[in-house]
Amino acid sequence: MINAQALGKRFMVSQRGWRRASQEVVALDGVGFSAADGEITGLLGPNGAGKTTLMRILATVVKPDSGSAWIDGHDVVADARSARRRLGVLGDAKGLYPRLTARENICYFGQLQGMERQAAEAAAARLIEELGMQRIADRSVEGFSQGERMKTALARSLVHGPQTVILDEPTNGLDILATRTTREMILALKARGRCVLFSSHIMQEVEALCDRLVIVNHGRLIASGTPTEILDQSGRDTLEDALMTLLGHEAEGVTRA
């Protein structure tokens, strides 16, 4: 279970040019929401809305400037180690060890999470089969395609059987077969009572999977609720139209949640 309260995060970025001034970017501005066990929560919003920053804070990778968040009751700042043990996180696929094979990457991560070697190997073998990775499992990751890296990273994030799973655009770069498998895995996690938070720009995927939606824009929460509640709130028939309406209202300063 995820709880977030009034999370804020700013970044200082330097600007090129004759004045070389630095500028503050507000990535998150008081975002709060909950994601329950046994549910799939979709995190939506346009490019630069703050989704990745929010997920990185929940994943204990980045510290918030203000507000708090808990994973299964463990504070992501004060008790980050305990929070991390309960989490499976798919960020991007860059953190893989290129010299290790896909299987070794998955097993190694399981052991880093405290698993016995045999248990990690068994879990890795199961995930390799579920994700259809048999042909690449024993190749070193160096030279993997984007989709092959994503599959390896996804398996790595699930190897220790985490209660809460955070997936940043999990089907990004996957072919249709792997996309379908990943969606089925997300549904299977829900069926096992896990809490799943995932971001996506694919409305068809969001409609097919999500029990609840959290919509952010310019670092602020603009709406949250079940897909039906979001449709009712926007007065539109499809999620894509609802999102456009809510984002349009936000731009006009009409919708503030």
Ligand SMILES: Nc1ncnc2c1ncn2[C@@H]1O[C@H](COP(=O)(O)OP(=O)(O)OP(=O)(O)O)[C@@H](O)[C@H]1O
């Ligand atoms: N490390 C950083 N340094 C400077 N600015 C950052 C950093 N991380 C995020 N930002 C800025 O914070 C804002 C939110 O970025 P974030 O990556 O969270 O958005 P997003 O919703 O995930 O976008 P996308 O859908 O494009 O992936 C953006 O304006 C981004 O440029």
